[in-house]
Amino acid sequence: MSNVFLTGQLVCNGQExxxxxxxxLPLHIKLTRAEQGCLFFEVNPTQNPLVWQVDEQFQDAASFLAHQQRVAESEWGRATASIARLYETEGM
Known part of the structure; x- marks a missing residue:
């Protein structure tokens, strides 16, 4: 088993x-950090007010994939589906 790391940016196209x-975001962070296998999860604003830095670490591919599935079905996933994600993943 190897850890899975995701890093990148969530890029908004405007104030909406x-x-x-x-x-x-607050509930998304709380729910993600409570997931089995989540070792690290941070989403922070950058100097650009439209861009958020995302850094994640999960204990293995199974826990990362479970997270991805939960997110896709969550209120966060539905509400932010149109926001660009520029992510790189290691360990898959």
Whole structure:
């Protein structure tokens, strides 16, 4: 078993999308950090007010894939589906 790392950026196209991130992010962070296999999860604003830095670490591919599935079916996933994600994943 090897850890899975995701790093990258969530890139909003305007204030409407920023408001969606700000509204839904606290619960998304809380739920993700509570997931089995989540070792590290941070989403932080950058100097660019439209861009958020995302860094994740999961204990293995199974826990990472379970996270991805949960997110796709979550309120966060639905509300932010149109926001660009520029991510790189290691360990899959």
């Amino acid at each position: 999308q920023v408001a969606l991130v700000e509204r839904h």
